[in-house]
Amino acid sequence: MTDLLKLDAVHTHIGHYHILHGVDFVVPEGEVTMLLGRNGAGKTTTLRTIMGLWRASAGRIAFAGQDITALPTPDIARLGIAYVPESMGIFTQLTVRENMLLATGASGFDSARLDRVLAYFPILRQKWNDAAGGLSGGQKQMLAVSRAMVEERRLLIVDEPTKGLAPAVIGHLIEAFQALKEARTTILLVEQNFHMARSLGDGVAVMDDGRIVHAGRMADLAADEELQARLLGLSLAAHQ
Amino acid sequence: MNLAKQDWAGLALLPALALIALPAMSLPTWIALTVAGAAMGMMLFLMATGLTLIFGLMDVLNFAHGAFISLGAFLAVSVMGALAGWAGAPGWLPGIAALAAAVLASAAICALLGAAFEFVIIRRVYGSHLQQILMTVGGLIVAQQLLVAVWGAQPLPLARPAVLRGSFVLGGAAIETYRMAAVVLGLAVFAGLHLLLNRTRLGLLVRAGVENREMVEALGYRIRRLFVLVFMAGTALAGVGGAMWAGYQEMVTVAIGTDMTILVFIVVIIGGLGSVGGCFTGALLVGLTTNYVGFLAPKLALGSTIALLVVVLLWRPRGLFPVART
Ligand SMILES: Nc1ncnc2c1ncn2[C@@H]1O[C@H](COP(=O)(O)OP(=O)(O)OP(=O)(O)O)[C@@H](O)[C@H]1O
Ligand SMILES: [Mg+2]
Numbered sequence: 146m147t148d149l150l151k152l153d154a155v156h157t158h159i160g161h162y163h164i165l166h167g168v169d170f171v172v173p174e175g176e177v178t179m180l181l182g183r184n185g186a187g188k189t190t191t192l193r194t195i196m197g198l199w200r201a202s203a204g205r206i207a208f209a210g211q212d213i214t215a216l217p218t219p220d221i222a223r224l225g226i227a228y229v230p231e232s233m234g235i236f237t238q239l240t241v242r243e244n245m246l247l248a249t250g251a252s253g254f255d256s257a258r259l260d261r262v263l264a265y266f267p268i269l270r271q272k273w274n275d276a277a278g279g280l281s282g283g284q285k286q287m288l289a290v291s292r293a294m295v296e297e298r299r300l301l302i303v304d305e306p307t308k309g310l311a312p313a314v315i316g317h318l319i320e321a322f323q324a325l326k327e328a329r330t331t332i333l334l335v336e337q338n339f340h341m342a343r344s345l346g347d348g349v350a351v352m353d354d355g356r357i358v359h360a361g362r363m364a365d366l367a368a369d370e371e372l373q374a375r376l377l378g379l380s381l382a383a384h385q
Numbered sequence: 386m387n388l389a390k391q392d393w394a395g396l397a398l399l400p401a402l403a404l405i406a407l408p409a410m411s412l413p414t415w416i417a418l419t420v421a422g423a424a425m426g427m428m429l430f431l432m433a434t435g436l437t438l439i440f441g442l443m444d445v446l447n448f449a450h451g452a453f454i455s456l457g458a459f460l461a462v463s464v465m466g467a468l469a470g471w472a473g474a475p476g477w478l479p480g481i482a483a484l485a486a487a488v489l490a491s492a493a494i495c496a497l498l499g500a501a502f503e504f505v506i507i508r509r510v511y512g513s514h515l516q517q518i519l520m521t522v523g524g525l526i527v528a529q530q531l532l533v534a535v536w537g538a539q540p541l542p543l544a545r546p547a548v549l550r551g552s553f554v555l556g557g558a559a560i561e562t563y564r565m566a567a568v569v570l571g572l573a574v575f576a577g578l579h580l581l582l583n584r585t586r587l588g589l590l591v592r593a594g595v596e597n598r599e600m601v602e603a604l605g606y607r608i609r610r611l612f613v614l615v616f617m618a619g620t621a622l623a624g625v626g627g628a629m630w631a632g633y634q635e636m637v638t639v640a641i642g643t644d645m646t647i648l649v650f651i652v653v654i655i656g657g658l659g660s661v662g663g664c665f666t667g668a669l670l671v672g673l674t675t676n677y678v679g680f681l682a683p684k685l686a687l688g689s690t691i692a693l694l695v696v697v698l699l700w701r702p703r704g705l706f707p708v709a710r711t
Binding site for chain 2 (some may be wrong): 228243
């Protein structure tokens with residue numbers, strides 16, 4: 146199995162703060178890789194650095210064998226990466242349709258694919274021509290995830306999609322990710338909800354203080370409660 | 386633009402203002418002043434809409450915007466002067482053609498120089514409002530001196546095309562033809578911008594970029610390129626506004642750009658930074674207020690626009706239709 150995304154000793158500074166201290170991990174093609182870690186561990190910073198929204202101050206990021214460390218964000222996205230930020234990045238003044246349309250190419254929606262995506266989140270079809278600003282938090286997250294799915298991409302990067310959402314909404318999201326996983330979509334997913342992480346993840350990397358402190362198979366971590374307790378501690382236990 | 390309930394309240398200010406003014410004057414006077422206010426509003430809208438989009442999309446404060454208004458005005462003087470034969474002819478066609486030539490030449494040259502200005506100055510100062518203010522105010526001063534070098538320091542007269550010189554009677558009021566032409570042009574540009582923003586992918590990107598430019602980039606769009614286009618469109622419209630304003634005043638002085646900059650900033654702030662619809666409403670409010678108050682209490686005319694600004698900001702601190710940043 147080839148590594149679609151590879152981070153090699155990546156350092157990131159935000160202003161004067163040294164946030165990432167040499168992050169190494171890989172996202173194998175066709176797998177779901179979970180990135181875990183307590184609050185403030187550096188997960189979001191890692192994803193933003195991959196997207197070029199923060200610049201790595203040292204190290205190397207490769208996508209499909211190509212060095213993307215210094216590429217501008219739009220060029221990184223065009224290589225086939227969809228990114229759902231922690232803040233969801235919904236355009237509140239645009240309609241649901243327009244938000245999704247932005248993720249498509251010049252030819253617009255592929256209607257079969259759009260139907261499949263909206264089948265997971267039928268509510269979005271009802272709100273299709275409404276301003277996205279009027280959606281609830283859960284609906285916005287569904288929109289953010291749908292937007293990332295509406296075109297074929299090589300890699301999906303999603304930052305804590307279940308944060309602050311009601312269990313019913315989380316259920317919908319899990320189903321959608323499950324379907325993506327079955328379609329062998331490559332996904333890098335940050336998730337604090339260990340139940341979700343365990344059910345979706347093939348591989349797992351755990352961060353703390355801007356470093357990867359554990360990397361391996363999700364099945365091994367799921368089976369080893371002692372390791373879970375040591376790596377994930379209270380923050381994940383609290384979510385279970 | 387999808388109007389929410391609160392947007393209607395902002396729009397209702399326009400008829401409210403017009404109705405408040407009505408009892409204070411005779412009907413023909415009111416009609417004449419309302420048309421004059423609408424004409425001034427449309428020209429302010431042309432001058433201001435680029436500024437609001439430039440700020441909305443890239444967070445850039447461009448104090449040199451007024452230089453493009455001046456440039457448009459001076460170019461109009463030169464083009465109308467060169468086409469004096471057409472402009473003076475009695476028919477509609479030559480007169481309109483002369484004005485159209487002046488407006489289009491202003492638009493084209495301002496767009497090109499806008500691109501150059503973006504390339505030389507603006508792109509060095511992204512992200513720092515302080516640097517933007519210093520560099521663009523500096524740019525404004527240099528530009529004013531260049532205008533003096535080319536067109537001289539004396540006020541230049543500008544003769545309107547013959548067909549747009551007179552007036553016609555509407556509801557007992559004498560309406561200047563030129564003002565009607567300004568209203569028609571302003572409405573046409575507003576309608577065109579509305580279609581461009583709401584019916585094209587380019588417009589979709591601009592609206593999205595105004596709200597969250599990082600996400601637009603993360604979706605694979607090079608927002609810098611988009612911004613250069615918007616900057617050029619904005620300076621072109623400033624030139625068109627300046628050209629129309631020159632014809633309205635029938636006189637151009639070097640101060641036109643700085644004078645209008647004050648009004649244009651008031652319009653943009655009233656409308657809410659980044660909002661084209663807000664800019665349109667704000668421009669009309671300023672135009673109407675200036676004309677009503679200018680008639681009732683001439684000394685208070687400029688003060689009244691500032692009072693309008695204060696009232697709007699007390700009601701809506703971020704302007705009438707602010708664009709939410711996420
Ligand atoms: N814009 C910023 N300026 C300064 N420090 C920042 C900034 N963004 C993040 N940090 C710091 O970087 C560290 C890592 O933050 P990051 O958001 O990457 O953590 P995270 O693992 O995503 O946490 P969470 O689970 O809360 O989302 C934190 O200490 C945070 O305070
Ligand atoms: Mg985070």
